[in-house]
Each structure stands twice: as C-alpha cells, then as structure tokens.
Ligand SMILES: Nc1ncnc2c1ncn2[C@@H]1O[C@H](COP(=O)(O)OP(=O)(O)OP(=O)(O)O)[C@@H](O)[C@H]1O
C-alpha cells in the first residue's frame with residue numbers, strides 16, 4: 001500500500017443519503033438496499049464533508065426500517081384527492097468519529113479524530129470497506145510509530161485490515177477491559193501478555209483470581225512467571241508461594257483488620273497498637289544496626305517485628321497495675337481491662353488459618369531483607385511478566401490481600417528513583433471482587449483506597465491499572481472513571497451498558513448500542529490509544545487461559561464423574577488447597 005493511496009467514493013457506489021443531522025449522530029436513508037443487508041452495526045460509514053476533499057467518518061450504530069406515507073401527486077384524481085402510498089425506508093444512524101481529508105494544506109490523505117463539520121442534508125454516504133478500508137487502516141497505522149504498535153486483531157468489517165492500538169497510550173492512563181462472562185476478556189488479557197512478551201522488559205503483574213492463567217507460566221518458553229498467594233494449608237517455603245507478613249500492613253490496614261470501631265475502647269486500643277508497633281519496629285531496626293532507618297522510619301514503614309511480642313505487650317497493658325495514691329497500694333493501670341477484647345480478637349485472627357499467609361508465614365519471611373526479595377520478584381523485569389494466583393485465598397479476605405499487595409508495590413515503585421523506574425501495569429482480573437462499587441467493610445475500604453490512589457496518582461509514577469471485569473456496574477466508579485481507554489466486549493446487562501455509556505465521551509454514546517450485539521472475542525476499542533474506534537475481532541492468543549466454556553450437552557454424553565475425584569475434592573476443600 002502506498003502512502004498516497006487516496007480513498008475513493010464514486011457517486012454510483014453511494015450507500016445512502018443524509019436526511020437528518022443532530023449533535024450526536026447522522027441519519028441517512030439507504031439507496032443501495034442490497035448493500036445495506038451485507039453490512040453490520042459497527043461498520044464504518046463516510047459522508048461527504050463541507051468540501052470535496054473532506055469526508056466525515058463514523059460508525060454505523062443502528063439500522064431501522066419504517067414505512068412512510070408518500071403522496072403520489074401525479075395521480076391526483078378529479079375530486080382533488082391525493083392518493084398516498086406507504087413506502088418502505090431503510091434508515092441508518094451513524095456516530096461521527098473522525099475526519100478524513102484527501103488534501104489537507106500541503107499534506108494528502110490525513111485522518112484526525114473528531115468531526116470538524118457536519119454533513120449536509122441530502123449529501124451522500126458510503127460504506128468504507130474493501131480497498132478503501134485497507135487504505136484507511138494503512139493510513140491510521142502509518143500515523144503510529146511502529147515501536148508503539150500493539151496489534152490486537154482484525155477489523156470485523158474487513159479481516160484483512162489490522163487493528164492496531166498505541167501501546168503507550170493504552171497503558172499510560174489506565175485501561176479497562178469490560179464484557180459479560182464468556183465474552184473473551186481472559187483471552188484478551190492472554191493476548192496482550194503475549195504481545196508484551198515480545199518486548200525486551202515487559203513489566204506487568206496479573207492478579208489472577210481463578211488460577212486460569214497458569215498455562216501461560218508453563219512450557220519451555222513461558223510467557224510469564226508464576227506466583228501464588230500461599231493457601232491456608234501451606235507451611236513450606238515453596239519459592240513461588242507469596243506471603244504477606246503482618247508487618248507489611250500500615251496502621252490503617254491493621255486497624256481495619258483487627259479493631260472493632262464500635263467498641264468504646266477502640267481509640268485506646270488503636271493508640272496502644274500504634275505505640276507498641278512503633279517501639280517494636282524501632283527496637284528491630286536498632287538490633288539490625290540500621291541506624292539511619294531507625295532515625296527516619298514511621299510507624300507505617302514496613303519493618304519486621306515480632307507478633308508474639310506485640311500481643312504480650314498489649315496483654316501487659318491490659319493487666320497493668322500501678323502504684324496507688326497511698327504508699328504500698330496498687331490500682332489498675334490506665335489501660336487495664338480496656339484491651340481485653342482487642343487482644344482476644346487479635347489472637348483469634350492470628351490463629352485463623354485463613355490468614356496464614358499473613359500471620360503465620362515461615363520463619364524466613366520475617367527477615368529484614370525479605371522485602372528486598374519481594375520487590376525483586378514482583379517489580380523487577382528479570383522475571384518478566386508476573387502472574388499471581390489468588391485462587392486459594394478465601395473470598396472474604398481477598399480485598400485486603402490484593403489491596404495490601406497493590407499498596408506495597410505502589411509504594412516501592414513510588415520510592416524508586418525516577419530515572420530508574422520501568423513503568424508497570426497491574427492487571428486486575430475480576431476487579432469487581434476487590435474493587436467494589438458502593439460502601440464496603442473497613443478492610444475492603446482500605447483495599448479500595450490503595451487502588452483508587454493508583455488510579456488517581458499512578459500516571460505520574462509510571463504505574464497503571466488494567467481493570468478487567470464482567471460487572472462494570474459493581475466496580476468502583478472512581479477507578480473506572482480514571483480509565484482513559486476501554487476495550488469493550490459483548491455486554492448484555494443493561495446496568496453494565498449504562499455504566500460503560502457514561503464513561504464514554506458524549507459523541508460516542510451511540511456506540512454503546514452495539515455492545516450487546518458483539519460476538520465472542522469481538523470488541524470495540526475506545527479511547528486515545530485508538531484513533532478510530534471500531535468493531536474488531538481480537539486475535540486468539542497462542543497459549544489460552546483455562547477458562548474454557550464447557551460443552552454441557554456434549555460432556556454429559558462423554559464424561560463420567562469418578563467417586564475418587566469427589567473424595568479428593570472434599571479433602572481439598574477441607575485443606576483449602578488443591579495441592
Ligand atoms: N478472541 C476470541 N476468538 C474466539 N473465541 C474466543 C475469543 N475469546 C474468547 N473466546 C471463547 O470464549 C470463551 C470464554 O472466553 P474468556 O474466558 O476469555 O471469557 P471471559 O470474558 O474472561 O469470561 P469470565 O468473565 O467468565 O471470566 C473461550 O473459552 C473461547 O472459547
């Protein structure tokens with residue numbers, strides 16, 4: 001394809017004629033009915049613009065048919081009665097997206113986002129397909145530096161034309177991948193990871209809720225490195241198992257997890273917790289010979305300390321007796337009896353095996369250097385793309401786990417010297433599970449805070465989110481509204497469509513109408529990473545996630561359930577581990 005290949009729109013190939021123009025869309029009446037039956041919602045339509053070198057390009061978002069009564073003036077009978085005839089009209093509605101010019105000042109063949117003018121009523125329109133579509137797509141990809149190109153798939157309207165996104169822009173200011181269950185989100189994630197893998201130092205961390213990306217971490221040349229949050233049944237130190245020891249929690253997180261704010265003594269409890277944690281951290285730093293850190297650290301600094309010691313100091317407060325007013329007499333200390341419930345709740349948490357990854361990690365997870373190791377594993381580019389399997393984390397503690405991890409990663413990244421920072425993207429699969437909309441418990445709120453902070457400030461520090469969800473209406477609005485790019489797959493639920501519609505710029509609202517009509521693996525790309533939002537078919541990833549849609553009917557004819565497998569399942573449930 002040569003650079004100067006001009007799109008051609010001959011009059012005799014016109015699809016229709018404009019009859020109504022409003023701010024959001026243009027309506028045309030079809031003149032080529034046969035052609036209309038061969039194009040679908042999402043096809044690109046070009047209108048003659050304000051002069052002969054200008055065309056406005058938009059996306060077909062609705063086709064309707066109506067009957068219009070038309071007067072047949074030639075047949076007026078003697079009584080003066082005008083006969084009417086019902087005429088069938090095929091109407092198409094198009095959302096304008098961009099402006100193509102054959103000549104633009106000194107340049108030829110340019111395309112820019114946004115419509116500079118509106119088509120005139122009665123002007124012609126054409127389907128952009130075949131050679132024209134290829135030329136247009138060629139033009140769009142020429143405008144994009146090859147280094148930035150992220151190939152996502154092919155255009156539905158013309159499978160020979162490649163759909164390419166600007167990889168920089170897609171990740172720069174957060175993106176969202178939204179679609180109903182089974183619409184192809186996980187496959188799309190796998191595809192993006194596969195493309196990123198081709199780069200020298202891809203830095204992405206996938207929060208994998210169901211362990212469905214495991215195949216990407218296997219084989220001779222795995223796409224990603226696998227980690228998992230240690231399950232409740234675990235006690236060994238497998239090097240892929242991640243623990244999040246209690247000392248990583250900041251005060252707010254600790255309080256959210258351990259404190260009952262409705263209790264009258266809650267302020268005393270919080271104060272003593274902070275006091276002891278600070279002292280214990282300080283003692284540890286001194287013991288480690290970290291003089292400099294000891295003089296600068298805050299109570300929230302992630303410094304290891306002994307949990308047993310913390311509890312025993314809180315117990316000491318709770319039982320403390322001090323000398324009374326009379327010599328030799330004793331009276332209850334200032335916190336005597338005020339921490340009993342707190343200490344009990346804390347001990348119960350610590351013994352709760354579900355929190356094993358936090359309160360009962362193996363010995364070597366409490367060393368001063370342990371956090372250095374975690375940073376190298378998760379933020380370093382040597383391991384490449386990282387997939388963290390959360391599938392064995394009990395659902396009620398999931399938000400806290402994901403939230404703490406995200407915050408710690410964000411903070412380490414934040415404190416990296418700017419020139420030494422390789423940008424990183426956190427891929428949040430099934431985001432509605434831990435980035436919920438609406439009020440949640442104290443622990444969930446803390447988790448949400450970490451992500452909302454990344455959504456708001458991450459751009460400056462080169463850390464971004466790729467939010468993946470089947471229920472956009474259940475995902476934090478703060479997080480979603482910070483996303484600048486959307487990969488919208490089939491979305492059937494009304495509420496979810498409404499959310500996506502609200503996130504779109506006004507001019508594109510009409511596109512939301514196409515969302516329920518998309519096929520599996522089809523998407524509409526919206527945002528600054530794509531010059532022209534259109535319907536595309538995402539490429540199939542080479543290595544597929546294990547998220548297959550099961551063939552119920554077929555399998556009922558093929559696969560029997562073995563008793564032994566059920567016994568194993570019950571035992572796995574008891575141990576909370578498949579291993
Ligand atoms: N690009 C594609 N081309 C063809 N088929 C696809 C494509 N993407 C997904 N599929 C099919 O759809 C099935 C479900 O896809 P996927 O697991 O990605 O859905 P999902 O949106 O992640 O669903 P969930 O929200 O339940 O996790 C796949 O097993 C595959 O058969």
Ligand SMILES: [Mg+2]
Nearest residue numbers: 185186187547
């Ligand atoms: Mg999925």
